[in-house]
Amino acid sequence: MSIAFEEATRFIWAEADMLDRLDYKPWLALWTAEGTYTIPVDHDGQDFDNQLNVVHDNATMRAARIKRLTSGFSMSSAPPARTVRTVSRFVVTDEAADMIELRAAMVLVEYKYERTRVLAADLTCRLVREEGAIRLARKIVRLANCDDALHGIGYLL
Amino acid sequence: MSTTDFAALVKDDRVHTALYKDSAIFDEEMERIFKNTWVWVGHESELPGPNTFKKSFVGNQPVIVTRDKAGEIRTLLNRCRHRAASVCEKKKGRQSVFVCPYHGWSYDIDGGLRKVPYADGYREGLDREEFGLTRLRTEVYQGMIFATFRDDIEPLVDHLGPARKWMDLFMKQGAGFGVKVLGEHRFRFPGNWKIQLENTTDAYHFPIVHKTFLDSLDAETENIFDVIGSGGWVEDLGHGHSVMVMIPDLIDLEDNLDAPIPERFAQLAEELHAEGHDEPMVRKIVRAVGGTGFNLNLFPNVACSMAFFRVLRPVSVDETEIQHVAIGMGDAASTPSPAGNRARLRLHEHFQGPMGFGTPDDAEGWERVQRGAQAGDDLWIMLNRGTDAPEGLAQPGHNAGDASSEVGMRAAYQQWKRMMTA
Numbered sequence: 001m002s003i004a005f006e007e008a009t010r011f012i013w014a015e016a017d018m019l020d021r022l023d024y025k026p027w028l029a030l031w032t033a034e035g036t037y038t039i040p041v042d043h044d045g046q047d048f049d050n051q052l053n054v055v056h057d058n059a060t061m062r063a064a065r066i067k068r069l070t071s072g073f074s075m076s077s078a079p080p081a082r083t084v085r086t087v088s089r090f091v092v093t094d095e096a097a098d099m100i101e102l103r104a105a106m107v108l109v110e111y112k113y114e115r116t117r118v119l120a121a122d123l124t125c126r127l128v129r130e131e132g133a134i135r136l137a138r139k140i141v142r143l144a145n146c147d148d149a150l151h152g153i154g155y156l157l
Numbered sequence: 158m159s160t161t162d163f164a165a166l167v168k169d170d171r172v173h174t175a176l177y178k179d180s181a182i183f184d185e186e187m188e189r190i191f192k193n194t195w196v197w198v199g200h201e202s203e204l205p206g207p208n209t210f211k212k213s214f215v216g217n218q219p220v221i222v223t224r225d226k227a228g229e230i231r232t233l234l235n236r237c238r239h240r241a242a243s244v245c246e247k248k249k250g251r252q253s254v255f256v257c258p259y260h261g262w263s264y265d266i267d268g269g270l271r272k273v274p275y276a277d278g279y280r281e282g283l284d285r286e287e288f289g290l291t292r293l294r295t296e297v298y299q300g301m302i303f304a305t306f307r308d309d310i311e312p313l314v315d316h317l318g319p320a321r322k323w324m325d326l327f328m329k330q331g332a333g334f335g336v337k338v339l340g341e342h343r344f345r346f347p348g349n350w351k352i353q354l355e356n357t358t359d360a361y362h363f364p365i366v367h368k369t370f371l372d373s374l375d376a377e378t379e380n381i382f383d384v385i386g387s388g389g390w391v392e393d394l395g396h397g398h399s400v401m402v403m404i405p406d407l408i409d410l411e412d413n414l415d416a417p418i419p420e421r422f423a424q425l426a427e428e429l430h431a432e433g434h435d436e437p438m439v440r441k442i443v444r445a446v447g448g449t450g451f452n453l454n455l456f457p458n459v460a461c462s463m464a465f466f467r468v469l470r471p472v473s474v475d476e477t478e479i480q481h482v483a484i485g486m487g488d489a490a491s492t493p494s495p496a497g498n499r500a501r502l503r504l505h506e507h508f509q510g511p512m513g514f515g516t517p518d519d520a521e522g523w524e525r526v527q528r529g530a531q532a533g534d535d536l537w538i539m540l541n542r543g544t545d546a547p548e549g550l551a552q553p554g555h556n557a558g559d560a561s562s563e564v565g566m567r568a569a570y571q572q573w574k575r576m577m578t579a
Contacts, residue, residue, distance in 0.1 A: 039512065041340055050495060052340025052483045052502055054512050061507075068369040068514055075366065075525075076517035113524070115347075147248070149343040149478050150511035152520030157512075 076154035191216025205489030342510030348527035358565025397456025397572025399565030404450025
């Protein structure tokens with residue numbers, strides 16, 4: 001059974017909404033056990049295992065990251081900058097039974113300490129259907145300025 | 158010329174808050190410090206062969222670091238000698254000629270002026286010798302490349318002095334294969350450059366700021382990262398350089414190679430065996446994989462920090478750019494252990510970078526220093542912390558203190574004072 005475009009975008013929007021609301025525990029449950037969450041440094045890089053990334057998380061690292069962000073002991077995330085993000089410009093890049101992959105644009109505005117910043121990224125989201133539910137199997141966030149100087153980011157992209 | 162009495166702003170145990178927020182002092186620092194000493198511009202592995210280059214900075218001046226066909230490394234100001242356009246805007250790469258995009262003047266990789274379009278438009282002709290890219294004196298120690306605007310200061314090795322011993326020890330994490338750059342995280346924080354300089358030998362903040370990093374480690378590793386309580390020390394190495402030893406057991410990575418491989422590295426050891434490394438080499442790589450147990454701060458802009466190079470670039474009085482350069486084993490031509498370097502990359506990502514488990518909290522802390530420093534007109538930054546260093550560890554004759562002492566910061570600010578009042 002295929003995953004419809006509308007199902008996919010509904011899932012991705014719900015995920016974006018969770019991240020803006022810092023609703024991290026349910027966000028962890030969106031992933032497949034083997035899912036990878038990657039924010040590369042190299043804009044054109046593909047070999048994430050063998051290159052340096054901003055984030056390259058498996059399930060263990062994702063869980064550790066959420067524990068850190070929700071602990072209250074990380075000064076950059078207690079509280080983090082407020083964020084408002086939009087995801088759009090969806091293009092289907094791959095499709096198979098129980099799988100769909102989309103490329104999309106994300107524009108995120110963050111606010112903290114009287115300062116507003118903008119981050120823009122190309123997203124790749126690979127969704128699969130597992131036991132009837134849609135799950136995130138892969139998310140790649142390619143920031144427009146990934147290979148330039150960023151700043152401390154106390155939330156998730 | 159400034160009339161500020163710089164000497165009065167630095168006392169033995171404190172420095173004046175103006176050092177963080179006075180833009181006139183910042184301008185003087187760029188002249189008196191960054192144009193008068195050796196400044197780190199790169200690592201040899203970033204120039205992997207003939208006709209390679211990388212962009213960098215000396216203070217606030219953009220430069221290109223190049224390696225020519227014969228292997229010689231140079232540092233060139235990134236400015237066309239005609240009407241000043243930058244001649245290179247690629248971060249790094251391989252090419253033998255830089256062409257100015259504005260009027261087409263071209264330069265060889267060694268900076269020599271190569272061609273000038275429509276040269277007959279110069280009535281008297283052009284002296285090519287005079288109009289090459291400006292070269293800065295460049296010297297290398299242990300693969301680390303430094304440049305200076307001064308032709309008459311001491312050689313790099315003398316400037317490094319006792320710090321060389323620690324650079325030698327640091328490079329042992331190459332497990333005998335050499336050390337090469339694997340990538341870099343870059344980020345900025347809205348604060349003065351010296352706030353970061355202080356941080357590299359500040360063990361005091363570690364258990365507080367990095368509690369969430371420590372909580373993410375297995376019990377054994379968390380114990381190793383008890384950086385205040387593990388019997389380390391901070392030592393003044395002269396010229397503003399200092400070393401903070403946090404994990405004495407990891408000073409010399411070629412010691413204790415007979416110790417059993419810790420459980421948390423069992424899987425890595427298995428992968429290393431599968432790559433064809435024999436047991437002694439597997440032990441060597443595993444012991445080196447997390448880096449050394451110390452941070453070496455080299456005044457004014459680079460540190461050999463456990464398992465990476467930490468580079469600072471002053472942008473303005475309240476803006477600083479930081480690079481956390483990930484390093485691994487090997488050289489330009491070879492990667493002796495992809496599995497070992499993968500492990501190093503993941504360890505680097507765990508703590509470092511804009512979304513690491515450590516860096517964002519450091520960056521926020523430094524920003525808070527800059528914000529807080531706006532309050533109080535005549536308050537001081539206190540650097541008086543410290544008790545005695547453990548007996549017999551620091552080099553005799555060197556000023557030293559316990560691991561969480563502020564000896565390294567005091568050493569850096571005394572060098573600041575010497576240079577600002579020279």
